[in-house]
Amino acid sequence: MTTAATKSSGPAAWADALLLSFAQAGYLRAEPSILQPAEPVLDLSGEDIRKSLYLTTDATGEELCLRPDLTSPVARDYLASHRAGQPTGFSYLGPVFRYRGGRPSEFLQAGIESFGRQDRAAADAEMLALALEATSAFGLTEVEIRTGDVALFNALIDALGLYPVWRRRLVKDFNRRINLTHDIEQLTLKTAPGRNEYEGVLAALAGSDRKAALALVTDLMSIAGATNVGGRTVAEIADRFLEQSTLKGGELPRDALAIIKRFLAIADDPVASAAKLRALATDTKLNITAAIDEFESRVRFMAARGIDVRNTRFSTSFGRGLDYYTGFEFELHNRANGVEPLVAGGRYDGLMTQLGSTTPIAAVGFSVWVETLTDAAGKSGGPS
Numbered sequence: 001m002t003t004a005a006t007k008s009s010g011p012a013a014w015a016d017a018l019l020l021s022f023a024q025a026g027y028l029r030a031e032p033s034i035l036q037p038a039e040p041v042l043d044l045s046g047e048d049i050r051k052s053l054y055l056t057t058d059a060t061g062e063e064l065c066l067r068p069d070l071t072s073p074v075a076r077d078y079l080a081s082h083r084a085g086q087p088t089g090f091s092y093l094g095p096v097f098r099y100r101g102g103r104p105s106e107f108l109q110a111g112i113e114s115f116g117r118q119d120r121a122a123a124d125a126e127m128l129a130l131a132l133e134a135t136s137a138f139g140l141t142e143v144e145i146r147t148g149d150v151a152l153f154n155a156l157i158d159a160l161g162l163y164p165v166w167r168r169r170l171v172k173d174f175n176r177r178i179n180l181t182h183d184i185e186q187l188t189l190k191t192a193p194g195r196n197e198y199e200g201v202l203a204a205l206a207g208s209d210r211k212a213a214l215a216l217v218t219d220l221m222s223i224a225g226a227t228n229v230g231g232r233t234v235a236e237i238a239d240r241f242l243e244q245s246t247l248k249g250g251e252l253p254r255d256a257l258a259i260i261k262r263f264l265a266i267a268d269d270p271v272a273s274a275a276k277l278r279a280l281a282t283d284t285k286l287n288i289t290a291a292i293d294e295f296e297s298r299v300r301f302m303a304a305r306g307i308d309v310r311n312t313r314f315s316t317s318f319g320r321g322l323d324y325y326t327g328f329e330f331e332l333h334n335r336a337n338g339v340e341p342l343v344a345g346g347r348y349d350g351l352m353t354q355l356g357s358t359t360p361i362a363a364v365g366f367s368v369w370v371e372t373l374t375d376a377a378g379k380s381g382g383p384s
Contacts, residue, residue: 028090032074084357131332148319263316269309270314298328327349336379
């Protein structure tokens with residue numbers, strides 16, 4: 001796939017050659033608008049991302065932004081097309097815009113998004129194989145594969161039967177790559193007995209879900225004529241009450257804490273990791289078999305694609321720091337200098353409903369950081 005043009009030209013020319021290879025693999029070219037509605041971006045990533053966006057408004061007052069990535073815009077265009085709900089794969093190449101400190105705010109992104117495939121394990125393996133082709137085509141052979149699977153963690157938390165707020169807190173912290181062991185222990189320490197002026201409210205909220213808690217606290221604040229307290233929103237106050245009610249109702253059981261710690265300590269190649277996960281499930285009598293079966297099926301498809309699974313890193317604690325991932329996650333790093341990922345992606349089955357789809361649609365994909373890959377290839381003596 002490496003051509004004379006890619007050897008003598010810059011990142012854009014190489015990325016065009018890469019895009020051609022994606023088209024030959026059956027992925028249609030997607031070209032979403034550079035200017036995107038800001039609301040979906042903020043809904044998916046939270047208000048914290050606002051400081052990284054380049055925002056404007058149109059004549060109607062709608063807030064718009066220069067696209068900070070291409071995954072969501074490609075997904076939105078797919079949902080608006082006649083292909084919505086059908087298995088379809090897209091490839092893309094174009095500039096994205098995001099404030100990144102001292103680095104350029106405009107940079108090239110290439111990648112693939114695959115929607116609607118029900119053979120999830122095979123689709124996951126195909127994404128990783130194509131991502132590896134992208135690096136090898138540019139002369140990078142010393143690539144480290146780092147993988148994880150948030151579906152395994154979610155299955156474990158569900159099997160433990162924890163209070164809803166514990167599940168929400170732990171999954172949220174896992175997705176954001178927070179030190180879970182420290183967080184769990186700190187929260188457990190907060191369960192000391194005592195009474196306060198909110199005792200009745202806490203009792204009313206105990207065991208409820210976030211939606212019920214938010215409704216109750218909103219009603220109470222409306223009666224009091226307040227919309228925020230100390231700079232905190234109604235939702236933030238409801239979350240705090242819900243957390244306190246759960247802690248009041250009972251701390252995270254020590255056996256659950258021990259199981260989570262054991263789970264998060266699993267780090268090996270995928271084959272060895274699967275054996276450790278089976279042993280954990282047997283020892284704890286927790287029903288996480290379906291998630292492990294899916295994990296092992298993916299590993300078999302990876303091997304069938306020619307991926308050296310024995311030289312692939314897997315860790316149960318690996319995550320990409322984004323809430324919308326629902327399963328397989330991966331990053332490819334240059335072994336010589338692996339700080340920044342060259343390619344990164346994973347499964348995000350929940351994104352389509354978040355973007356307005358009335359039915360769930362399977363989705364998996366990856367992004368190529370073109371300039372990062374170009375720099376790494378140049379330093380290793382590959383095309384430049």
